[in-house]
Amino acid sequence: MNPNTLVPEYIHRIAPYQPGKPISDVARELGMHEADIIKLASNENPLGPSPKAVAAIERAIADLALYPDGGGFALKEVIVRRFGVAMDQVILGNGSNDILELVARTFLCPGTSAVYSQHAFAVYPLATTAVGATGIEVPARDYGNDLDALLAAVRADTRVVFLANPNNPTGTFVDGDAIKDFARRVPENVLVVMDEAYMEYLSPEHAYDSAPWLAEFPNLIISRTLSKAYGLAGLRVGFGLASKDIVALMNRVRQPFNVNHLAMVAAAAALEDTEFIERGRRVNAEGLAYLSAAFAQRGIAYIPPFGNFITFRINNAKAVFESLLRQGVIVRPIAGYGLPDWLRVSVGTAAQNTRFIASLDQALA
Numbered sequence: 487m488n489p490n491t492l493v494p495e496y497i498h499r500i501a502p503y504q505p506g507k508p509i510s511d512v513a514r515e516l517g518m519h520e521a522d523i524i525k526l527a528s529n530e531n532p533l534g535p536s537p538k539a540v541a542a543i544e545r546a547i548a549d550l551a552l553y554p555d556g557g558g559f560a561l562k563e564v565i566v567r568r569f570g571v572a573m574d575q576v577i578l579g580n581g582s583n584d585i586l587e588l589v590a591r592t593f594l595c596p597g598t599s600a601v602y603s604q605h606a607f608a609v610y611p612l613a614t615t616a617v618g619a620t621g622i623e624v625p626a627r628d629y630g631n632d633l634d635a636l637l638a639a640v641r642a643d644t645r646v647v648f649l650a651n652p653n654n655p656t657g658t659f660v661d662g663d664a665i666k667d668f669a670r671r672v673p674e675n676v677l678v679v680m681d682e683a684y685m686e687y688l689s690p691e692h693a694y695d696s697a698p699w700l701a702e703f704p705n706l707i708i709s710r711t712l713s714k715a716y717g718l719a720g721l722r723v724g725f726g727l728a729s730k731d732i733v734a735l736m737n738r739v740r741q742p743f744n745v746n747h748l749a750m751v752a753a754a755a756a757l758e759d760t761e762f763i764e765r766g767r768r769v770n771a772e773g774l775a776y777l778s779a780a781f782a783q784r785g786i787a788y789i790p791p792f793g794n795f796i797t798f799r800i801n802n803a804k805a806v807f808e809s810l811l812r813q814g815v816i817v818r819p820i821a822g823y824g825l826p827d828w829l830r831v832s833v834g835t836a837a838q839n840t841r842f843i844a845s846l847d848q849a850l851a
Contacts, residue, residue: 496596496618504608507816518814526832526842527818529654529684529795531717533769533835535752536762539718542755543748554747561750564757565725569697574730577737578745582683582711582724586648587613588736589679589707589726593645594619601639602648603631605656605823607681610648619645629789629797629825630658633668640676647672650681652688652792655820655830659792662694669703677732679707684793686715686763687770692792697727704729714794715766716756721749770794773833780843784850795832800850803827809849815842 490498506527513520558578565576579585586609594600596618602610604626614621622644624635630653640647649668652659669678680696688694696708708727713719723745726736756762777796781788788798797820800806807819807829818830831842 494618496615500612500615501822504822506818507811509816512811512814512816516812523814523816524834524838524841525816526834526838527816527830528719529714529793529832530719531714531766531794532773532833532838533717533762533766535717535720536756536759538759538762539716539752539756542751546748546751549747552747554743554745554750556743558745558750561725561745561754564754565727568757569727571697571700571727572730575700575727575733577726577728577733577740578750579709579724579726579740580744580749581713581722582681582709582726583609584722584744585707585709585724585726586610586679586681587616588740589646589677590614590617590619591739592736593677597643598645599641599643600646600648601636601644603636603650603653605629605653605825606631606648607650607654608822614646626656628658629653629656631660633660633664637668637671640673644676646677646679648679648681650683652684654683654793655795655818655823655825656789656797657791657793657795657830658789659688659692661692662696665694665696666699669699669706672705674705677705677707678703679709681709683709683711683714685710687767687794688792689771700727700729704731707732712753712756715763716753716759717762717766718749718752718756721746721752723749723753769835770833773836773839776836776839777831777833777843784847795830797825797828797830799828801827803829806846806849810842810845813845813848815845817842 509520509523509525512523562576590613594617599620599622600614601622604623611621622639624639672678711724774791786798788796820828820830
């Protein structure tokens with residue numbers, strides 16, 4: 487039997503998602519101790535998880551023999567208070583990645599299309615292709631979203647526009663007023679999926695709240711994650727906000743118990759840990775300032791960052807990445823995003839940031 491003959495042609499066109507290289511892999515491949523390696527490849531929180539989330543997990547350990555609440559009532563209650571939405575406007579996901587997949591599985595199929603930007607999150611084309619829909623990639627403007635071009639790319643068969651703000655992996659940002667104007671111009675029969683995985687890292691001057699827009703735009707879906715600022719990447723928990731009708735449709739294809747019990751109790755606690763979020767935002771801002779200045783001093787081009795990472799241009803990016811690996815520093819190559827001469831580095835602790843720059847100097851030497 488040839489299994490290749492059993493799947494639709496569009497499955498063969500999918501390039502599997504490549505996550506950041508794990509510390510354990512580098513240690514095994516290079517014969518290093520895991521304690522000697524730092525990972526700055528996956529935009530994880532260098533402060534670890536929210537302490538309130540850890541305490542909540544410890545209290546919930548005894549419930550592991552029980553199935554989680556399939557409706558996620560307790561976590562949804564916190565989200566409702568936090569974002570001012572109704573209970574039936576919230577859908578939970580196994581990370582925000584799951585929310586994006588649910589959008590594709592619910593609203594896309596062969597004969598339809600989705601629009602997204604060049605250099606945008608790899609899951610957009612992956613989720614689109616996986617259901618047989620056509621992906622329309624729009625050329626980026628200054629490595630970020632070109633809103634006018636995205637709007638012009640919408641066709642009669644378009645059902646979804648994916649829009650990340652701040653954008654990953656380039657770190658670009660579009661002002662909230664411009665995003666809202668874009669949502670106003672998109673046809674009502676096209677869903678606007680706003681991927682806000684890095685919103686918590688925006689400075690007060692750039693931050694905006696899109697949740698109230700749901701009342702104005704019934705075709706809006708907002709995707710959020712607790713993997714970044716809240717430090718819960720290992721638990722995989724995210725959520726979406728949308729109209730009750732959209733959420734009801736997505737719940738038809740959502741897997742039962744798609745978010746585990748410990749993830750939900752940790753997320754509920756983390757969402758209310760404002761002190762932890764403020765500390766993380768401060769540490770991140772300091773790290774961005776340090777790394778930006780270090781790149782500028784060395785004449786290294788970089789994209790002005792708005793998330794918790796910086797994307798920078800370097801000669802022989804592949805060789806530099808491998809040199810950093812041998813020094814026990816993992817960053818992210820992004821050739822798969824159409825940026826072969828660029829690398830992405832996550833903001834770490836002050837000590838990790840300093841070590842990265844020292845290792846980069848050695849790699850360049």
